[in-house]
Amino acid sequence: MDFVESILKDSRVPYREYRCNSPSPIWLTSGNQLMSSYRALSRFATVDRHYRGWHAHHVVEAQDLERLGVASKFPPYEEQLTVLLPHAAHIQRVNSVLRNQAPKYAAMPAADLLAAYAAAYSLMGNYCGGGEQRIQAELMAVVRAIFRWAGLV
Numbered sequence: 001m002d003f004v005e006s007i008l009k010d011s012r013v014p015y016r017e018y019r020c021n022s023p024s025p026i027w028l029t030s031g032n033q034l035m036s037s038y039r040a041l042s043r044f045a046t047v048d049r050h051y052r053g054w055h056a057h058h059v060v061e062a063q064d065l066e067r068l069g070v071a072s073k074f075p076p077y078e079e080q081l082t083v084l085l086p087h088a089a090h091i092q093r094v095n096s097v098l099r100n101q102a103p104k105y106a107a108m109p110a111a112d113l114l115a116a117y118a119a120a121y122s123l124m125g126n127y128c129g130g131g132e133q134r135i136q137a138e139l140m141a142v143v144r145a146i147f148r149w150a151g152l153v
Contacts, residue, residue: 003074004037004081011145013138020048031130031138034084035059038077041084056082057094059139060146063104064113070150081142089127094120110152117143 008015008027015035018028024040034041034051041056059081065071074080085094101116102108108116121139126132147153 011141031134032128038082
C-alpha cells in the first residue's frame with residue numbers, strides 16, 4: 001500500500017479507485033474529491049479534458065512539514081498526498097488563507113497550523129458537488145491523519 005492510500009485509510013474517509021487512464025491510482029472520495037500523489041494528479045490534470053487547468057494541491061504543504069520539523073518522515077514531494085482543485089479554489093482561497101493564517105517563515109505550533117488549515121478548508125465550498133460540509137470534513141480528516149503520521153497529534 002502506498003503513502004497516499006495509507007493516509008486515506010487512516011483518515012477513515014470513504015474512497016474508491018477512480019477509473020481513468022492514469023497509470024497511477026487516483027482515488028475518488030465519497031465527497032467527490034480526487035486524491036492521489038502530486039505526480040499522478042499533476043499528470044492527470046494535463047491529459048483529462050475535464051480537469052485541464054486544475055491544480056494538484058498538497059493537503060498539508062511540504063513547507064509546513066518542514067516548518068514542523070517532520071519532513072523526513074514523509075515521501076518525496078512528488079509522492080505526497082494531494083487533492084485536485086480548480087485554479088481559483090487553490091490560489092484565491094486555500095493558498096491566500098494559508099499564507100494569511102500561517103505566513104511561510106513564521107514558527108508555529110502544530111495546533112495553530114491545524115487551525116490555519118481548518119480556516120482555509122472552510123472556504124472550499126462545493127467545488128466538486130460532494131457537499132460543502134463533507135468536502136471540508138474530508139480534507140480535515142486527511143490533515144489530521146497526516147499530523148498523526150508525523151507524530152504531532
